[in-house]
Amino acid sequence: MQDSNQLPVGRRTYTADWWASGWTSITPFHLGSQSYYLIYNKTNGTVHMDRVSEDGRATSTVWSWTWSAGWTHFVPFTMSGQQYIIAYNSSSGEVHFDRVRPNAQGVDILWMGRWGTGFTHFVPFYVGDHPHLIAYNSDTGLVHFDRITDRLNGVDVASSLTWASGFDQFVPYVFNGENRLVAYNSATGLVHFDRILPALNGVDVLGSGTWARGWRLTGYDDVNGEPHLIAYNAGTGLVHQDRLGHSGMQILQVGYWKTGQSHVVGLNVRRASGAPRGFVLGYSTTAGGATITMLDDDTEHLACDATDCRIRDLPLLHQTDPALPADVAAQGPLGCYDASIAMAAAGALANRSPSASPLTATRTRDFDALVSSWPATSSNADLLAFQYRTAKARDPYYFHELLQDFSPIERRVPAACDPRAYGSCKSADSRYGDAYRIFVGPGDFVSDDLFVRGVRQKVMQIIAFDWTRNTTVDGRLVLELANAGHKVAVSGFRRATTSHPVLVNDPGANRQRRIHVGVLEASSRLVLPNGAASWPYVEFSDDPAHAKLLLMHYDGVRLN
Structure with a gap:
């Protein structure tokens, strides 16, 4: 069985191709309502402080300098509302406590000292409002629980222990007011979900297991303050977005990002109003170039009342609209897919970033002209006629072409597929968005949550199902494929x-x-086609027969 309950991870991604290679540390921090990160090259000592715009669309360098080379770790923390950074050199043990200047114009060194060498990881956490650290050596397993002194002149070691060696990924988080920790060994896959003991003398292991090897982990809090985990594999690009809990996590989304990123860093980007949003900054030390992916839901594209949330400017098209021009009126009776494509494409164009424009001399440019004047000048029939004409010419307009008409596709499956040829691509993504068509059947898992999350994340979706015959035989419900289907466009969700x-x-x-979208499982009272053990299905609330209609595929397109 495979989990088909998948969406591209993240609501939108911005590309910063101008980042040079060679940065070895990326450390996020905040000053008031502004979000920043420090980037450092340990080979030559170059250091920048960059500000992140509150929508994550842009970064700008506000200060740059050259420090001494060799610093391996930077640990941000706050005390009494002031932002500080610890700088540590694992080879020499040299350590600085620095205060970040206003507007991120460099640092003031408050204290210099020397700790033991060889520490590979520092995990900051807070007891009350006071900052603490876990310092760990992955080669020996040595671990210190430290309290940062009130005078900012080092740490008081609360306890010194020996853990198993080899852990190389740590993500701290707070759950139900308690300090928690994800500890992971990327070489073996061993993972622990720990509670930091209030006495600072170790942890309780609340959950453990073995994951696939090779993940890189980072954490962030969503707009509701709930802790989340991102797990990324640089070799394959596979990424999981998870919600952290008491003794484990729940997988929310599975997808793919750009391969080869050496750093994935969670960012909680603050805003002048509203809760911080979760982003992840990805970067390759060897190749350069960065991406910033927005993970939190946004509501700019939704119109919500006490009951429902609906996608703004998503038209309701009638496939046999009597206002259709004569040359395409005959397309109507079988036009449910084309009508759904037109609805979803119009919704994606209407809700895209204002700075994104389709290329000239493209069909998307032509369709966008209709969308931008709908409904004042162009009509539902105009939108539908555009799509019907492309289908009548046996060259139907589809999501991958829409994406290609904004900028070249950066990743496609299969790799040699043609985005302008309907059916050639299964999925594609670019700096402007992503598109996919996923076929499902026996053994696959799909749920309501997939489509609700898609709406929240500005994905315009189509659901395709079979008009499955439901017959009762000897007290058993027998489902038979009709091999005749229907398509609908997802337009919102009930709150x-x-x-x-x-x-x-x-x-x-x-x-x-x-x-409702769920999964049927065969039993003594339910028979599925071809002896299948399970099959995803659709059920309409207003169908008095409660017919189970077997799911065939779902499509999606999102523009940033």
Whole structure:
């Protein structure tokens, strides 16, 4: 069985190709409502402090200097509202306590000293409002629990212990007011979920297991303050977005990012108003270039009331609209897919960033002209006729072409697929967004949550299902494929708990409807086609027969 409940991880990604190679440390910090990071090259000592815009779209260097080479670790912490950074050299043991100047214009050195050499990881956490550290040596397993002194002249060692060696990824977080820690060994896959003991004399292991090897981990808090984990594999680009809990985590999304990134750094980007948003900064020390991926949901594209959230400017198209021009009116009876494509493409274009424009002399440019004047000048029938004409010419307009018409596709599956040829690509992404079509069937898992998350993350989605025959035979429900399908465009979700939470625009019924998406499992009372043990299905809330309609595929497109 595979988990088909997948979306591209992150709501949007911004590319910073101008980053030079060679940076070895990336350390985020805050000054008031502004978010920054320090980047440092330990080979030549170059150091920058950069400010991150509150929407994550831009970074700017506000200060640069040259420090001595060789610093291996930078640990940010705050005390009494002031931002500080500890700088440590693992080869010499040299350590500085630095205070960050206003507006990130460098640092003032408050204390210099020498600690033991060889520490490979420092994990900051707070007891009350006071900063503490875990210092760990992955070669020997030596670990110190330290309290930063009130005078900022070093640390008081609360305890010194020996753990297993080899842990090389640590993510601290707070759960139910308690300090927690994810500890992971990327060589073996061993992972622990720990609670830091209040006496600062070790941890309680609340959960443990063995993951795949090779993950790089980072953490962030979402807009609700809930802790999350990002696990990234540089070799494959595979990435998991997880919600951290009491003794483990829940996988929220699985997808792919650019391969080869040596750093993945969680950023909680502050805003002048509203809660901080979660981002991840990815960077390759050898190749240069950076990406900043927004992880939190945004609501700019949603219109919400007490009951529902709906995607703004997503048209409801009627596949047999009587206003269709004569040359395409015959497309209507079988036009549910084309109508759904037009709805989703229009929603993606209407809700994109204002700075993004399709290239000239492209079909997306032509369709966007209709979308931008809808509904004042262009009509539902105009949007539908555009799509029907491309289908009638046997060259249907589709999501991968839409993406290509903004900028060249950076990653595609299969690698040799043509984004302008319908059906050639399974998935594609670029700096402007992503698109996919995922076929499902026996043994796959798909749920309501997939489509609700997609709406939250500005993905315009299509659900395709079979008009499955539901027959009762000898007390058993027997499902048979009709080999005739229907498509609908996802248009929103119900905010309250409900059995049918996904809202769809149905081009056949010409109205918004509610559906439930789940998985059927064969039993003595349920027979699935071809002897399948399980199959994803769709059910409409307004269907008095409660027919189970087997899911065939789902499509999605998102523009940043």
